[in-house]
Amino acid sequence: MTTLAASHRGTMILVALAAATVVAVGMGMISSILVPVLLTLVLTICAHPVRVALERWGFPHGLATGSVVLVVFLFLAGFVVALVIAFTQFVGMLPQYAGQLADLGSKIGEWLGKLGIGQDQIQALLKGIDPNSIVDFATGLFGGLFNVTTSLIVVLTMLILMAADAMYVPTILRQLLGxxxxxxxxxxxxxxxxxxxxxxxxxxxxxxxxxxxxxxxxxxxxxxxxxxxxxxxxxxxxxxxxxxxxxxxxxxxxxxxxxxxxxxxxxxxxxxxxxxxxxxxxxxxxxxxxxxxxxxxxxxxxxxxxxxxxxxxxxxxxxxxxxxxxxxxxxxxxxxxxxxxxxxEARRLIMQDDAAAKAVRRARRRAREAGASLEAQPSEDRASTG
The missing domain is CATH 1.20.1440 (de novo design (two linked rop proteins))
Structure with a gap:
């Protein structure tokens, strides 16, 4: 019976891991849709108290929602502009350091050669230090950010819809509470x-x-x-x-x-x-x-x-x-x-375990003290006690 239960548990774990893998691959395939949606969800959650406060101060629902959406949108737009300007300046000044990058690459290659690393691996690594490769790497690194932040139309639309729907969330949660x-x-x-x-x-x-x-x-x-x-x-x-x-x-x-x-x-x-x-x-x-x-x-x-x-x-x-x-x-x-x-929660469990351990130690100590006092009595007193 125990072997059957263990086998069933192992099967369930494998099925859960397989399902998680399929879900992760599927989410990765539609990441261009999911990432803006998830980003908007997080932004809506963060901005929700501001909308509630504006409504409490007497602002209409539409104006409060629009104000929050505008502020979040301006923050994202400002960040995109700053990122584009800074990245453009970086690409423009990178050729000035081409010679220094080449010297750095040669020194790294010599050091790796002394460690016994093959020339093929060294050459593959040195290609990444080339200015063009650095630009490609930086573009790929920021590419995911650009794909999201430049899709501000999608983010803005989702932000408006989620912010508008957020006013119904408390009612829905109260209905589900029971x-x-x-x-x-x-x-x-x-x-x-x-x-x-x-x-x-x-x-x-x-x-x-x-x-x-x-x-x-x-x-x-x-x-x-x-x-x-x-x-x-x-x-x-x-x-x-x-x-x-x-x-x-x-x-x-x-x-x-x-x-x-x-x-x-x-x-x-x-x-x-x-x-x-x-x-x-x-x-x-x-x-x-x-x-x-x-x-x-x-x-x-x-x-x-x-x-x-x-x-x-x-x-x-x-x-x-x-x-x-x-x-x-x-x-x-x-x-x-x-x-x-x-x-x-872990601290609470530890405190419970400590309290239980202390209670056990106190009980053992009292038992030892009782046994020691009994041994200290004269034999006739122990006999009368018995």
């Missing part, structure tokens, strides 16, 4: 958590990018605005975003200022990003994310494979949505929350 209470609670918690995470990360990312840009300008690093925008985008990518953001300014800082500039860039990024992402952000966001570091890193890799660069940026909101639907809304599956990173 029959699907766990689902309603999990979706409400998801909206609150993802709103807190995205708003805080956006504000801190703007500060972080601005400070990095100012520091790079002072140090004379080329394309400082582009690297500041890159730092802003990478602030949404946990674990690996910092390393993606710091590599370009290190390389071009070395070209213009040598090792002193490189050390200055490293120290500046370490201080700014360390304070923002390691001290300020966790305190403000709190337990809104509640994902383990391993799962967070895995989610970045997974969504980046499925949706490209925008998948890495939206990795946390998408993972929280999957958790809300698959785990939080199912009472039987909620026992897995501590395993996937719910610190508060």
């Amino acid at each position: 029959t699907h209470q766990e689902l309603v609670v999990s979706l409400a918690a998801y909206a609150s958590n993802v709103r807190r995470y995205m708003v805080v990360t956006t504000m801190l990312g703007i500060v972080q990018g601005a400070l990095n840009t100012v520091a790079l300008v002072i140090m004379g690093v080329p394309a400082a605005v582009l690297w500041g925008l890159l730092a802003f985008l990478c602030s949404f990518i946990p674990n690996v975003g910092y390393f993606l953001a710091i590599i370009p300014p290190i390389v071009f800082g070395f070209f213009v200022g040598g090792w002193p500039t490189v050390i200055g860039v490293i120290i500046t990024y370490a201080v700014i990003n360390g304070v923002v992402q390691s001290i300020i952000q966790p305190k403000v966001v709190g337990n809104a994310v509640a994902l383990s570091q391993s799962l967070t890193f895995l989610s970045v890799l997974f969504w980046a494979v499925v949706f490209g660069p925008m998948g890495a940026i939206l990795a946390i909101p998408l993972t929280l949505l999957a958790r809300a639907i698959l785990v939080d809304s199912d009472p039987d599956a909620r026992k897995w929350r501590p395993a996937i990173g719910d610190i508060a």
Whole structure:
């Protein structure tokens, strides 16, 4: 019977993994549609309290919804314009460093040759340091962002429709509360958590990018605005975003200022990003994310494979949505929350275990003390006691 149950459980796990693979491949095939929709969903969730506040202040529903849509659209449009200008400047100044890139490539090739790496592998690597290859790589890196942000018509349309439909969401959730209470609670918690995470990360990312840009300008690093925008985008990518953001300014800082500039860039990024992402952000966001570091890193890799660069940026909101639907809304599956990173729940279980362990230790200590006192009695007293 046990073998049959284990076999059934193994079959269910394999079927679930196969279904997840099919769903992931399918989402990747229609990523051009899903990515703008998911981005709009996150933006609508973040902007919803503003619309509610405007309506509470007496603004008509249409005017409140239109105001929020306009603000979000202007933010996206301004970001696209800044990104295009910075990227154009980067492409224009890149040929100036062609010789230095070639020298850097030759030095890397010599170092790799000393390590015993074959010439074919070295040549394949050195092709990536060519200015044209760097432009192609940067275009591919920002291509996913351009595909979304340049499709502002689709985003704007979805934003208007979702913002208009959002006014009916509370009524729908109240109707579902009686029959699907766990689902309603999990979706409400998801909206609150993802709103807190995205708003805080956006504000801190703007500060972080601005400070990095100012520091790079002072140090004379080329394309400082582009690297500041890159730092802003990478602030949404946990674990690996910092390393993606710091590599370009290190390389071009070395070209213009040598090792002193490189050390200055490293120290500046370490201080700014360390304070923002390691001290300020966790305190403000709190337990809104509640994902383990391993799962967070895995989610970045997974969504980046499925949706490209925008998948890495939206990795946390998408993972929280999957958790809300698959785990939080199912009472039987909620026992897995501590395993996937719910610190508060894990701490509560640990405290329960500690309390139980302390109770057991107290009981054992009293038993030992009782046994010791019984052994200390004279033999006639023990006999009379017996």
